Amino acid sequence: MILLLGASGYVGGAFQNVLANMDRPCFAASRSEHGYATREGLAKLVAEVKPQFIVNCAGYTGKPNVDACESDKAACLDGNAVLPGYVVEAARQAGIPWGHVSSGCIFSGNGPGGDGFREDDAPNFCFRTNHCSYYSGTKSLGEESLGYREVDDGSGRLKWLSEQEDGFIWRLRIPFDNESSPRNYLQKLINYKRLLSATNSLSHLEEFARACLDCWFERVPFGIYNLTNPGRITTREVTDMMLAENKRREKSGQASPFPQAFDYFDDEDEFMQKAAIAPRSNCVMNTEKAQAAGIRMTPVHEAVERSLRDWAA
Amino acid sequence: MILLLGASGYVGGAFQNVLANMDRPCFAASRSEHGYATREGLAKLVAEVKPQFIVNCAGYTGKPNVDACESDKAACLDGNAVLPGYVVEAARQAGIPWGHVSSGCIFSGNGPGGDGFREDDAPNFCFRTNHCSYYSGTKSLGEESLGYREVDDGSGRLKWLSEQEDGFIWRLRIPFDNESSPRNYLQKLINYKRLLSATNSLSHLEEFARACLDCWFERVPFGIYNLTNPGRITTREVTDMMLAENKRREKSGQASPFPQAFDYFDDEDEFMQKAAIAPRSNCVMNTEKAQAAGIRMTPVHEAVERSLRDWAA
Numbered sequence A, B: 001m002i003l004l005l006g007a008s009g010y011v012g013g014a015f016q017n018v019l020a021n022m023d024r025p026c027f028a029a030s031r032s033e034h035g036y037a038t039r040e041g042l043a044k045l046v047a048e049v050k051p052q053f054i055v056n057c058a059g060y061t062g063k064p065n066v067d068a069c070e071s072d073k074a075a076c077l078d079g080n081a082v083l084p085g086y087v088v089e090a091a092r093q094a095g096i097p098w099g100h101v102s103s104g105c106i107f108s109g110n111g112p113g114g115d116g117f118r119e120d121d122a123p124n125f126c127f128r129t130n131h132c133s134y135y136s137g138t139k140s141l142g143e144e145s146l147g148y149r150e151v152d153d154g155s156g157r158l159k160w161l162s163e164q165e166d167g168f169i170w171r172l173r174i175p176f177d178n179e180s181s182p183r184n185y186l187q188k189l190i191n192y193k194r195l196l197s198a199t200n201s202l203s204h205l206e207e208f209a210r211a212c213l214d215c216w217f218e219r220v221p222f223g224i225y226n227l228t229n230p231g232r233i234t235t236r237e238v239t240d241m242m243l244a245e246n247k248r249r250e251k252s253g254q255a256s257p258f259p260q261a262f263d264y265f266d267d268e269d270e271f272m273q274k275a276a277i278a279p280r281s282n283c284v285m286n287t288e289k290a291q292a293a294g295i296r297m298t299p300v301h302e303a304v305e306r307s308l309r310d311w312a313a
Helices: A010-022 A039-049 A066-071 A073-094 A134-145 A185-191 A205-217 A235-251 A268-274 A288-292 A300-309 B010-022 B039-049 B066-071 B073-094 B134-145 B185-191 B205-217 B235-251 B268-274 B288-292 B300-309
Strands: A002-005 A026-029 A053-056 A098-103 A148-152 A158-162 A167-172 A223-226 B002-005 B026-029 B053-056 B098-103 B148-152 B158-162 B167-172 B223-226
Touching: A002 A010, A002 A039, A010 A026, A010 A205, A026 A039, A039 A073, A039 B073, A053 A073, A053 A205, A066 A073, A066 A134, A073 A098, A073 A134, A073 B039, A073 B073, A073 B134, A098 A134, A098 A205, A134 A148, A134 B073, A167 A205, A185 A235, A185 A300, A223 A288, A235 A300, B002 B010, B002 B039, B010 B026, B010 B205, B026 B039, B039 B073, B053 B073, B053 B205, B066 B073, B066 B134, B073 B098, B073 B134, B098 B134, B098 B205, B134 B148, B167 B205, B185 B235, B185 B300, B223 B288, B235 B300
Parallel strands: A002 A026, A002 A053, A053 A098, A098 A167, A167 A223, B002 B026, B002 B053, B053 B098, B098 B167, B167 B223
Antiparallel strands: A148 A158, B148 B158
């Protein structure tokens, strides 16, 4: 039995579907119904359910986007940084392992070697670097609550290490799939009036959930895993693929599901001035550790193209 | 009616005593009994008690000292950074003002002008500056949860401002009085085997609680107030005063309540290496704002001397 926290959310829903497809038993808990938001409430739930593994998909993301976190700081901190700490505490008390959905948004850029941020790179888009959205700050503190901290080993690269790895941190980054949802990255690109072109790693939602659960079912070594579709992609590449998909459908007499043109901000300065409150994380994740552990995800361009092809408006 | 959160704690107890002495009605709430640790629980308590003012003395300090926070991060964050945000939210929903006990420990040093940190100086011992104890980091985030944030106004001094000042932040710093308690600074100096000499502002506990409540009863303008005894004092000055108090009592045939000698670390490096886990905040607070508002506290040397003279072992 797996205890699934945050089952009513966007990511938690994907975990539920994957577990159902795998025919694996799961207790789907939601915050309002099962009161796991307090240390005591969570311990009580774990004692009742007696799971073999706890998955924490619960988190505070901000609606419609990350800017909303700036005006609801306590709840954002509670959901993203406090709860993970109570999850690992409850798991340790019960003597079982855990998996926590974290985010690549604690990074900004292409990584110290240019080939993406690795699992043991210290976050550079967090409170500690004092350049981040409040959301990213809380997600990074969430990893601290799970035992990770900055370590300067003199290598010139600031490391991110834990003394006790007895669970998984799974890093998601900009979820997408073929289904229209306000949380789907592709839907967001359709909805925003103007876009900012940036280079990012992305995570296909169902592939992400499957990859996380594979870590547990395949008994991959505990630790942090970047679970994004291998590679990097620009916003402009994605919208160009949407225009191409429009054309493909038009040729066969189908309606065009995507806009016929996309408007872009000149640069990040204009975007920050006109559209955003909090700075945004744009980053590339290195996926070699997950791949070496046998966790497979579709290369990002292929995954996006397939979602656009299967797009259900 | 005042709703007092954290009434069972060291600082909350002092508030209860002062309110009783003032003959002011108060509902003394403790976390375990009144379940105010969640957003919903707190809102419910406020709706039941219907206070005119909420005082938040609740917080996570770490026992026996601040090092304990490093290994219980989620609870520390919960008590010091999340709860204050829920307090102000509940107060605003009820249309009443609030007062929150914060700490001077979000600063390190003598302040930008050398005359102590002022209320609108941005914290420099916090997550944002990435040099702090975990405790200090959470106390600073607590002030962020109450609406304060760093503002660079180009003056060369990073400011700490809120757009909405509808309550009080009262900054305590190293509480002491004449009663033996493991939380009393004077008792800590007696108990530690070796001391680190440093310059600090201190707060006499009862005077602090009285000064906080005066802010409310005297209808001082809302905002942040440093409520420390005016002036600065070194650890060595305090232990020298203890030795002098021993002598004074011996002369009149009384027993010596304090050690006959104190051992000091050579410097902060030796202290960090041998005795501490987390870095310590040592700082001087500027008290001009509170004094200008008519909030009086005894100068620090006089207040310490009186506590030593009245020391009840």
